[in-house]
Every structure is written in C-alpha cells, then in structure tokens.
Amino acid sequence: MMDKRKLNADHSQPIRGADVKSYGGFCPVAKAAEVVAERWTPLIIRELLTGSHRFHEFERGLPGVPHSLLVQRLRSLERAGVIERRVVKDARRPEYHLTAAGQELSGIVASLGEWGQRWMHQTIGPKDVDPKLLMWDMHRRINLDRLPDRRIVIQFDFRGLKQQSFWLVLERPEPSVCFQDPGFEVDLWVTADTVALHNVWMGRRSFADALDEGRIEVDGPSDLARSFPSWLALNTFAHVPPANRALADSKLS
Amino acid sequence: MMDKRKLNADHSQPIRGADVKSYGGFCPVAKAAEVVAERWTPLIIRELLTGSHRFHEFERGLPGVPHSLLVQRLRSLERAGVIERRVVKDARRPEYHLTAAGQELSGIVASLGEWGQRWMHQTIGPKDVDPKLLMWDMHRRINLDRLPDRRIVIQFDFRGLKQQSFWLVLERPEPSVCFQDPGFEVDLWVTADTVALHNVWMGRRSFADALDEGRIEVDGPSDLARSFPSWLALNTFAHVPPANRALADSKLS
DNA sequence: CTGTATCCGGATCGATACTG
C-alpha cells in the first residue's frame, strides 16, 4: 500500500504541523526549543546519531517511551524537517534518517551529553543503572577492529539480577545484543556487579580496578579475556571528567 | 525574614529534588535533558544569559508563562544546581544568577538559537511577531556607545496596532523599555510596519530597504534620525543566514 | 514585587490492548 503522506517537493520552508506547542514570538531559541526540547526528542536524536534508524531500535534505546508517543514524536520531527521517513523498496519496514537540518543538531546533543556527564552525573548509583540499556549502548560502541576476525559471543551476568543473562554477538558488519540465548557457542563469560560495570562504562572507574576488586570477572580463553577490555569503546561521554563543584562555586564568590 | 532553604555547603553532588520527570538510565544526554529540555527552561536560561536576574524581568521576557509555573521552574533549576537564588542584603527582591554549571549551558543555548535562526526561522510572518517582546529584546541590545552622552527617548508606534505606543529610554547604565508613557520628552519617533521591523531586527531585511519602502519611518532631528539605525545591535542571532533547504536536501541524495 | 494557593478546561503523558 502506498504511503499517503505527500513527498513535499517544496522544501523552501520548514514543514510545520500544528502539533508543536508554540512559545509564540520570534526568538530563534524558542523556535528551536519547540522542536528539540520536547520530552523524549533529544533522546530520539541521540539514537539517530548513534546509528538507530528503525522503530524497534528507538524503542530499545529509549526504555519507557510510550509506544504511541514515539510515533507522535517521529511524525512531529518529520514535519519539522529534522528527520525523513524512508520506505525503502523491498523492505517492509520504514527507516528514519536525519535530514541536513537534523544532522546539524549533533553538536547540541553532544554538548548536552558533555554537560550532563560533567555536572549531573558525577557518580552512578543504583538508581541510575539499567542493564538492558547498558547492553544496548555497549553493542553500539565496540572496537570491532580489535577483535579476532570471527564471530565472538560474550555472555553477561549481572550479580543480583535474578536469572537474567545477556549476550553480545560481536561480528561484522554490526554487533548485536540478545536478551534471550541466541544459541551460539559462548567465547567469554562476564560476571559483574551492576553498578560497577556501569561506572566503568561511564568512565568513572577503571576496568582494571574493578577486576582487582573482584567486581568484574572475565572467564574464558586467557588471550580473549586479556584483550576483552580493549574491545569496549565505552560510552560516548566516558572521557568527560566530572566538574569540581566546590571549586566552581568558590570561584564565583 | 530569613530564607528558610538551607545554604547547601556540600556541593559535591548536584542538588536534585523529585520534581524533574526522570528518563531513567545513565545516559548523560538524558540527565541533561531532564533539567534543560523541560518546557520554558531553555528560555529562562536565555533570559539569564541576556541579563535578566529578577522575577519580573523573566515575566517580561517570557510572555505567556504562567506565573506559578515560573516559580516552579526557578525552584527546579535551583535544585538542579543551574541557578542560584540570592537574597541581597538591603534589597527586598531576590536575584537569580547562573551557577558555574548554568554558565556552561551558554554554548548550548547559543547553538539552539543559531539552529533555530538557520532552519526554523527563514522569514518572519504575522504569526511570529510580538511587539512587546520585540521592544524587550531591543532594550537589551542597544549600542550605548554610539549614542550621545545624554538620555535619548524614542517612541515606537506599530502600524495597525491600535493605540499602543512603546518608549525606549536609552540611558546609562542601562536602557529601559516602557509600555506606558514615561513622561520624558521624546527625541525620536519611529513608526513601523510590525512585520517589517521584526524582519529588520532578525537580520532578514536591511534597515535601509525598509526605510526606502516606507515600512519604517523615523521622525525627529536629522542627526539623531540618521544615526538611529546604528544604535540597534539587532537580535543575537540576526547575523545567522537561513540555510538553503533545497541545496541541503540535494546534497543528501 | 515575589511569591503561595486555588481552580478549571484541555493537552500531554504513560500504560495497555488491539490490528495488519
């Protein structure tokens, strides 16, 4: 069946529906905020920037987003000219891609993340963890070139999480993550304290320290186990150190 | 009377209440978006960056924000460690200032504005205008050093707006704007088509063209009238040209 | 002036169930 939405050959003006709640006025910050600063929108753009293009990928990367709200947001962003919905021929599922306008939001989203890592996220506590989301982020940030030239399967077990295992399937062209046993032979087993692995992933603790303290354990062939830490590219913002609030405030006085 | 909120000597962690609706998880973009991407928040930060520090100034710069919602947002931002509420001695009114964390949002807000001006704001139509807001923005962006060394009062009349005049009182240390006749002797009278003046202010039309077309008229002593355009620093984002959407899209294909 | 405290209609959000 054909897609009924029109193809909008005229792009001389942004495509705006009446769905966005306007601030009124002429301020460009307000105009941008109407589109970009709505709930969930910055995270949808983050997902697009990190490689998600399909509806179910957004749902994986945005745990808790209501199904129907995600549809709304995608339509909204499409009308605002930030994303483009492509119905690829011979593929049943549509793909979403950033337009040129959308790609120019990458700096803003990156700055948001840096600011968040610097000021709002000085350490990661039990309330901040989310193993599924961690696994999803990990599969997007793997140094594939550090891996042997074959498929490597890693099983993750989080301590305290009852019965829940995850599998990282590292292969070309793209790693994937499974929440059920994919049936492949497992090359490495990682057992970790949930909070500790999050802190390592976010650059707040070193992998080596977590190993020494026994918070992370890697089992399997020793050559693989030794190189495993180098496979992890860590979170995009792991390199951003926390701000020293005490210092910052004293500078102000 | 003393302010009951505690002074929070310990700033090792951000001060967080339970008011912000959390996205959950550990993503720094999400943590930042919880604080910064709530409705009205980017505009409150814009106001702080452009020189507003008092409650009534925020209300002027944020037309339409509900009185009580503004209070909520200010508390929210204070708890998040983005702004600081100062009760200055011998002043009845508190002042709001950006903390070090808040100041580091300036780049994000600036980028938002540039993006908005570039993509969402290619021309300004009748729905985008707001004379009060325009006057408020103007009084914040005056090249005082181009002015004679005395108080200059300008009366603005927008064509089509019934009976509504505005006055710009240009004096040191700070210009001010009046929505009622301040009673000063007027030095210059500006009569303008509302949309045209907005377009000039946003860098979308030149002042000279608007004069030539008769959309803006300046009456008063000719030396003042001649130098008047140079007093206007224009909107912060007036220098940002619109993107060429047709070109951008063709590059993508 | 800077709040606090209401109230109310409507929009938005979050959760769930249903469809092709």
Next chain:
DNA sequence: CAGTATCGATCCGGATACAG
C-alpha cells in the same frame, strides 16, 4: 514490526485571590 485506539493520571495555561 509498526503502528492505532483508548483511557486514567498528570501537567500546562490562564485566571484569580491573597500574603509578606
């Protein structure tokens, strides 16, 4: 898989009244 439909709960916008 990618949506629609629906339904409470919450939030927002706008108004008003009032206190320090």
